Amino acid sequence: MKFRRKYLAIPYVVFLFLFIIFPIFVIIFYAFTDSSNHFSLDQVINFFTDSSKIMVLVVSVFFAILNTAICLLIGYPIAYFLARKDYNKNTVLFFLFIMPMWINFVLRTSATRDLLFLIGLDGGHYPYLATTIGLVYNYLPFVILPLYSTMIKLDNSQMEAAADLGCNKMQVFFKSVIPQTMPGIVSAIIMTFMPTMTTYVISDTLSERNIVLLGSSIASAFDNNNWNSGSFLAMIMLIIVFISMIVTNRFTKKSEVSESIW
């Protein structure tokens, strides 16, 4: 048999089938069956009639939007300054912002819990605040990194040209900087929005288990031997992933996604 270059793809194709395609079918199978493996729509009815599950979804979406917005608001200017040579002469500052990513987030989160208790913002008293702080802390690097990688390629001459042609500073920002960094913004949103909905270590630890996000709801369904309900929730999540992918794809069609590192 002659060696062909495409054979190099075999390990990944195997991996793809075994760990991505196959599990999706398993999830769909369990979502629409009952405990004796017969087809049933019990989970659909359960989900839409159970206010506690809807509450979990609503709060998860809320946190996902809030966290993405805050991370972008904080991360965008930081990435800009980090990428500008005149503000950040060596890359030390950049590494300071990225460093938390190198420590496992479970360890980091239990340390955050102690820190928040120390300064009096503990999850027992302020579950929503503590969880938000923890989420922003954890996802900020994921926003800064893709933004930074697009911002180091910012075309200065385009911005100067815009200014020369009569744009004020605000207009330069909205008409030149934002469009140039759009791929970075999109991948920052992808990296933050969905993972936030499914995080559960952060919300469990920092809210003292007073707030339940979709991720921990799924985990506890499986813990309690309720595969069908857990799978249905996981499927809801998959649907949201697909919707958000379609939306973000629309936004990036014109600009080149390949420029961002993700």
Next chain:
Amino acid sequence: MKKVVKLSLLGLSLLLLVPNSPRAVKAADSLTLKVYSSEDYIYLQDENDPESAPDLIKQFEAYYLETTGKTVEVIYETYDTNETMFNEIKLGRTQYDLVCPSDYMVQRMLGADMLEEFNFNNLPNYQSYASPYLVDRLNEIEATDVNSGTKKNVGNYMVGYMWGTLGFLYNPTFEKFATSGLDADAVHEEMNLWSSIWDAKYKNTFQVKDSMRDTFSLGVMKVFESELIELQNEYKNGEINEVIYNHELTKIFNRSDDETIDLVLNALLELKKNWYGMEVDTGKSDILKGMVGINLAWSGDAVYSMELGVEEGLELYYKVPDNGGNIWFDGWAMPKGANKELAEAFVDFVSAPVSAALNMNYIGYTPFIAGDNILSLTREWYDARYDEETGTIDTTMDTTDLYAFNLDYFFNGTLATYPEDATSYVVYSEEINRGLSAQFPTAEEMTHLAVMADYGPQNDAILKMWEKIKSNNIELWMVITFSALGVAIAGVLIIVLVRRKGSKNRKKHS
């Protein structure tokens, strides 16, 4: 592309075939015993002290080689909850020889006909040294096979390993108690009632367990508290004897009908507004950090925290309110298809008092096994008369100011010499509601402890209730705000998309 798919399918099927083959090879030349239990639930050698006894598992392997001439390899795997273990056994991916579930889980497994029966003739150590009192209590638990309806005795399918209670672990001098006008004496007093923590005075000062059964039982005890106190008074006044008392108490404790579930749901939702949070593993250290003043704790964890507290100069206490509480048993059980002979040999080995003492020292829970080793270890830890230098008990010491703990009920019938005088079982301690109380409830306290059965068919309803408690109980206006926000964002996105499409189309036309 088709070829790539075919090749990868081949690779995939190869991968799937692999896991089955090595087992067949292994079985032929050496014995393996697969034990499935909780983490840190069996004695391990102290790494810093090479002279300490070797791991209990290694001791068993050596013992088995010596007595039978066969080599055995013990594989110890761990799970985090009884439910995880149940799933794993039910899926049947791995054949385990021994598991270590709690009483209610043995009931559930027996209901599904998943266990082998023990032959107690192969368990001489267990027969001579297990506390007869506890064995009796274990034998009182019944299970019903779901399919055939036959009744089975849990005591025949489970060999007791550790046992304990659920109660309040508390710090009477917690800062916040003082600021809300609670002095230490008041806290001691109020920790004798489960309903105390529903009081606004305790707002944000306590944690409960993120564990359905434990927190449900807390709710049951609060909801039926007046009934429990009435029953307790009848017993105190001598209107009913202790057997009937415990029987009636257990009945109330095990209520799980729909009406009870509703009442408990409301009680726990109310409690949620008061609690600091839920935990399953951090509670042991949170109370030491000063995060909370009260933790709903298992007795063994409480012992651990109290010991650490001593090192940090913090006096913690443990109390099970005296109008009712939970007693639980963990024990060995053999899933269907287990190597019975080998499993029984292992169970009997860990049931020897020497092994049990090592376990008690290492795990911190109270073993099922009594016997001289356990009594002397208990004295070494708690008896005020114990002299560290000589290692003996000073029987001439004046004990008038000490608390006397009569452990007759636990040890009677298991000691090498059977003292006729009950005072020989007494441990005198300077402290009450501390380590010794947590490890050995007195005989009197035992009468108000109840075993919590498996919920059976009501399990799903309770699970639903539990989801409601754990879910985000936000106000209606918040839901409306969140939804409005979501709709607004979706609307903006759609408008932007439509406009883009429009502008593209226009470009195409021009």
